[in-house]
Amino acid sequence: MLTSLRIFAVNRQKMxxxxxxxxxxxxxxxxxxxxxxDVLLGKHYSSLPGLIGNDIKSLHSIINPPIAKxxxxxxxxxxxxxxxTTTERILYYSGYTRSLGxxxxxxxxxxxMAQERERGITIQSAAVTFDWKGYRVxxxxxxxxxxFTLEVERCLRVLDGAVAVLDASAGVEAQTLxxxxxxxxHKIPRICFLNKMDKTGASxxxxxxxxxxxxxxxxxxxxxxxxxxxxxxxxxxxxxxxxLLWNSNSDDGKDFERKPLLEKSDPELLKETxxxxxxxxxxxxxxxxxxxxxxxxxxxxNFDLLPAEKLQTAIHRVTLALxxxxxxxxxxxxxxxxQPLLDxxxxxxxxxxxxxxDFLEKISRLLLPFAxxxxxxxxxxxxxxxxxxxxxxxxxxxxxxxxKSSALAAAQxxxxxxxxxQRQSCEVERLLLAGVEIPEPVxxxxxxxxxxxxxxxxxxxxKCLQREDPSLxxxxxxxxxxxxxxxxxxxxxxxxxxxxxREYGLETYLGPLQVAYRETIMSSARATDTLDRTLGDKxxxxxxxxxxxxxxxxSVTPVIEYAKSVSRDLLKDSQEAVENGVHNACxxxxxxxxxxxxxxxxxxxxxxxxxxxxxxISACVSRCVQKVLKKADKQILEPLMHxxxxxxxxxxxxxxxxxxxRRGNVQxxxxxxxxxxxxxxxxLAEIMGYSTVLRTITSGSATFVLxxxxxxxxxxxxxxxxxxxxxxxxxxx
Ligand SMILES: Nc1nc2c(ncn2[C@@H]2O[C@H](COP(=O)(O)OP(=O)(O)OP(=O)(O)O)[C@@H](O)[C@H]2O)c(=O)[nH]1
Numbered sequence: 001m002l003t004s005l006r007i008f009a010v011n012r013q014k015m016x017x018x019x020x021x022x023x024x025x026x027x028x029x030x031x032x033x034x035x036x037x038d039v040l041l042g043k044h045y046s047s048l049p050g051l052i053g054n055d056i057k058s059l060h061s062i063i064n065p066p067i068a069k070x071x072x073x074x075x076x077x078x079x080x081x082x083x084x085t086t087t088e089r090i091l092y093y094s095g096y097t098r099s100l101g102x103x104x105x106x107x108x109x110x111x112x113m114a115q116e117r118e119r120g121i122t123i124q125s126a127a128v129t130f131d132w133k134g135y136r137v138x139x140x141x142x143x144x145x146x147x148f149t150l151e152v153e154r155c156l157r158v159l160d161g162a163v164a165v166l167d168a169s170a171g172v173e174a175q176t177l178x179x180x181x182x183x184x185x186h187k188i189p190r191i192c193f194l195n196k197m198d199k200t201g202a203s204x205x206x207x208x209x210x211x212x213x214x215x216x217x218x219x220x221x222x223x224x225x226x227x228x229x230x231x232x233x234x235x236x237x238x239x240x241x242x243x244l245l246w247n248s249n250s251d252d253g254k255d256f257e258r259k260p261l262l263e264k265s266d267p268e269l270l271k272e273t274x275x276x277x278x279x280x281x282x283x284x285x286x287x288x289x290x291x292x293x294x295x296x297x298x299x300x301x302n303f304d305l306l307p308a309e310k311l312q313t314a315i316h317r318v319t320l321a322l323x324x325x326x327x328x329x330x331x332x333x334x335x336x337x338x339q340p341l342l343d344x345x346x347x348x349x350x351x352x353x354x355x356x357x358d359f360l361e362k363i364s365r366l367l368l369p370f371a372x373x374x375x376x377x378x379x380x381x382x383x384x385x386x387x388x389x390x391x392x393x394x395x396x397x398x399x400x401x402x403x404k405s406s407a408l409a410a411a412q413x414x415x416x417x418x419x420x421x422q423r424q425s426c427e428v429e430r431l432l433l434a435g436v437e438i439p440e441p442v443x444x445x446x447x448x449x450x451x452x453x454x455x456x457x458x459x460x461x462x463k464c465l466q467r468e469d470p471s472l473x474x475x476x477x478x479x480x481x482x483x484x485x486x487x488x489x490x491x492x493x494x495x496x497x498x499x500x501x502r503e504y505g506l507e508t509y510l511g512p513l514q515v516a517y518r519e520t521i522m523s524s525a526r527a528t529d530t531l532d533r534t535l536g537d538k539x540x541x542x543x544x545x546x547x548x549x550x551x552x553x554x555s556v557t558p559v560i561e562y563a564k565s566v567s568r569d570l571l572k573d574s575q576e577a578v579e580n581g582v583h584n585a586c587x588x589x590x591x592x593x594x595x596x597x598x599x600x601x602x603x604x605x606x607x608x609x610x611x612x613x614x615x616x617i618s619a620c621v622s623r624c625v626q627k628v629l630k631k632a633d634k635q636i637l638e639p640l641m642h643x644x645x646x647x648x649x650x651x652x653x654x655x656x657x658x659x660x661x662r663r664g665n666v667q668x669x670x671x672x673x674x675x676x677x678x679x680x681x682x683x684l685a686e687i688m689g690y691s692t693v694l695r696t697i698t699s700g701s702a703t704f705v706l707x708x709x710x711x712x713x714x715x716x717x718x719x720x721x722x723x724x725x726x727x728x729x730x731x732x733x
Contacts, residue, residue: 065136068351072158074140076183077165078173082195085332086165086341087128087141093254093339094130094137135346161189161319161349163341168194168329169201171210180215189319189350193341194329197225197232204228204329211327218324220283220315221276222344223337225329226269235329235337236261236269238276239315240308243269246336253335278303284314287323312347319348360400364390395467440556441473441486442639442684442708445493446511448482454506458483461504465496472496478588486516489706490688515685517722518637518711519589520598524549525631528605529624531616541609542620548628551598558586559600566606577614578603581621590630592726597637597711601625636719637711639684644677645694647702652676654697662686663718681709685722 075083091097129138140159162183166176183190194207204225211219223235226243234245234256243266246256261270281303285292291314299306318324326348330337367374367387380386394400449458462474462483473486487493490513500506528545551559560582562571571578586596608617643664647655652669655678659666666680687706694702714722 065131067353069135070351071135071137071345071349072140072160072352073137073345073349074159074162074188075165076162076179078167078170078175078179081165081167081170081173081176082332083141083165086163086193086195086338087139089253089332089335089338090139090342091128091130092252093342094132096128096130132342132346137342137345159186159188160352160355161191161345163345164190164192164325165195166192166207166211167196167199168204168207169196169199171203171207172214177214180217184322187322189322189348191319191326191328191344191348192219194327195332197228197329198230198331198334198336200229202229202232207329208327211325215325218283218287219327220280220318220324222280222315222326223328223340224272224276232331232334232336235340236273236276237340238273238280239311241270241273241277244337244340246334251335253338256336256339274304281306281311283324284311284318287318287321288314290314290317316348316350320350320354360393363388396470440516440708441471441488442516442641443489443493443513444475444484444486444516445513446477446480446482447485447497448509448511450507450509455483457504457506458500458508461500461506464504465499469496479593482511485510513688515639515688517592517594517639518597519591519594520596520635520637520713521548521550521629521632522635523633525628526604527624527628527631529620529627531620531623533616538611539609540612540616541607542612542617543605543607544603544621544624545605546621546624546628547602547604548625548632549600549602551600554598556595556597558582558596561600561602563602563604566603570606570608574606574608574614574617577617578606578621580614581618582625584618585622585625585629589634590626591634591636591723594636596629599629601628636714636722638714638718638722640681640709640712641684641687641706642679642709643682643687643704643706644679645702645704646672646675646677647698649674649676651698651701652678655694655702658693658697662690683712684708 075087077083088097128141129136131137164176164180164183166172172180180190192211194204196202197204208219208221211217222238224238225232226234226236226245233248234243236243237258241261242258243261244256244258246253250256261273263270281295285295291310294310294314295303295306315326319326326344328337328341328344330341332338365388366377366380367389368377369387374387377386447458447462449455462472462485466472466474471488471492475484475486476482477484485493485496487496493510493513497508497510500508524547526545526547528543530543531540533540560579582601586599588594589596603621643659645655645659656666659678659680659682662682663686664680664682666678668679670677670679690704690706694704
């Protein structure tokens with residue numbers, strides 16, 4: 001339980017960054033396997049504070065830290081620089097373990113694979129979670145060996161920051177360079193820890209120089225060592241002008257002394273520190289304009305008076321901007337200066353919300369639904385269902401993936417497999433969740449706010465509602481400029497109307513409900529058009545000839561073809577403009593202004609003068625398409641509904657008689673005990689208000705189900721009636 005809660009904790013904030021899959025790949029999952037109990041039980045592990053005694057309140061505070069207090073960091077370096085040893089010390093000082101693990105004794109927490117313990121090297125990344133001074137730190141110890149570079153890369157993708165551990169006697173080594181470049185690639189803010197300051201040959205200056213030269217990074221010296229190699233006993237904190245000395249009697253390094261540097265007791269050290277601090281301030285001011293303004297304004301007379309917090313905030317910004325790298329030093333093996341490293345991790349490395357990921361989205365909260373009640377949960381494992389709030393770009397039916405690159409990689413993989421199999425497989429589709437099939441709206445009506453001033457609020461409300469409900473479509477009537485709602489039925493649009501009032505506090509008026517007709521053509525026609533206009537000193541000339549004919553296969557958008565006579569070179573630049581013109585023209589048919597479907601447009605000739613704008617090309621093509629559609633035999637298509645009425649036997653006759661009056665076509669009457677089920681088709685235009693009528697003629701005993709079957713050509717008589725009705729309405733308007 002304890003372990004799984006820790007996994008939750010590791011994954012929690014990654015969920016917030018949509019990175020759960022990646023984190024699941026880390027070694028912490030292996031810890032759940034029963035075959036490795038000795039790994040956790042062999043050492044003295046202190047419980048995570050608050051998890052003992054089933055104290056739910058404190059448990060929440062542990063697994064739900066505010067995002068600003070979370071640090072997801074990795075430790076990376078050349079092999080043997082001391083990452084695992086440093087991690088061991090970190091876990092010990094943060095209270096996670098009760099004794100110090102040793103790589104050389106093979107009893108570290110993070111190197112728990114048998115091979116790692118035998119060889120004293122890290123092979124797989126291991127994740128651990130601990131708290132430090134109110135911060136939650138999720139830390140990944142990554143392998144240093146070149147053979148496991150991929151493992152490092154896999155980890156870097158999920159990190160918000162990293163600590164690069166360097167052997168102070170060796171400086172930047174080959175693998176440091178590799179992992180540094182990987183971190184550059186993923187834009188990971190870093191701090192450098194110069195480890196092994198106790199080792200013979202350790203040189204702070206040399207190591208710093210190698211950062212500058214080999215990594216081409218700007219080191220920000222936040223500390224100076226007190227002694228080197230055998231004489232190393234602590235560090236100077238340049239930012240706070242303090243010395244930190246580790247008690248030589250304390251074998252675990254927990255006790256240390258932090259003292260301000262004073263003129264009286266440490267004149268030399270103080271002088272050196274003040275000089276280093278001024279150099280640091282100048283360096284940061286050079287990289288951060290906000291800090292430069294502060295320094296040059298208030299503190300221009302004496303940089304040294306600048307408060308430590310102001311400097312720390314600016315260092316944090318510079319680190320985040322990847323323009324410089326804070327440098328600290330210490331000795332993990334000798335238990336010196338690990339605590340200030342922990343302070344620096346929380347102070348200078350970013351929280352997940354500060355990182356500018358190229359996301360689609362960020363999930364802020366996860367909720368478990370219980371009808372209209374929601375319970376916030378910290379994380380979710382694969383296979384479960386939960387709700388999330390606050391998504392800004394996502395609409396119903398979208399699939400969220402951990403990152404653009406992972407989606408791209410998966411799609412490419414699927415495409416390769418598809419090509420290999422030489423057949424149209426639906427692999428790519430399988431990468432996406434089923435989503436929702438969005439039915440075409442069959443009704444529409446205009447909607448108006450109570451005043452013009454409220455139009456932007458209405459637009460916003462409709463935008464939000466559309467994301468939730470993709471079956472709702474919103475258009476602008478090009479003639480009247482009115483907003484038009486297109487939906488699935490009377491009830492659908494009424495509910496939308498009601499929601500706009502309740503949820504957005506907007507009073508709106510709906511126009512009469514209208515059926516969404518379509519149009520098509522029954523014969524071919526050909527037309528030409530020319531547009532010759534001079535705008536300013538530019539001449540725009542387009543001449544086009546095209547043909548429209550009934551499409552061979554049903555298609556809601558026009559199929560566009562190009563005759564051989566049309567120059568391919570010309571098309572290269574103008575094809576998009578031509579196609580826009582065709583599509584725009586087909587949005588409004590010549591009879592009712594309804595969309596055109598099942599039509600093929602062939603471009604026979606295209607002449608364009610150089611310098612003609614794309615808008616002019618589109619306009620000319622659009623006008624020509626409208627012309628050719630007018631010439632052809634036109635046909636209105638109406639939505640035909642599939643209807644199922646369940647009615648008691650005694651009321652069957654009035655139902656059938658009523659349907660006959662509605663141009664209904666009964667296909668079948670089934671018997672269901674005392675009930676009869678009438679199955680058939682009826683035009684949508686005839687079925688408006690049907691529920692009231694059905695209730696009346698069956699004394700409320702019948703029920704019905706209605707759904708769109710297809711769009712069907714109206715017979716000439718009905719079409720004429722409709723057209724004269726519409727022209728009457730239009731004339732009245
Ligand atoms: N003198 C000295 N030795 C150290 C220090 N830190 C680690 N070591 C030693 O360096 C060796 C490597 O230490 P690890 O902690 O395993 O280094 P690592 O970077 O995790 O190594 P890989 O995981 O294999 O890349 C071990 O023998 C440690 O005892 C230190 O501060 N000073």
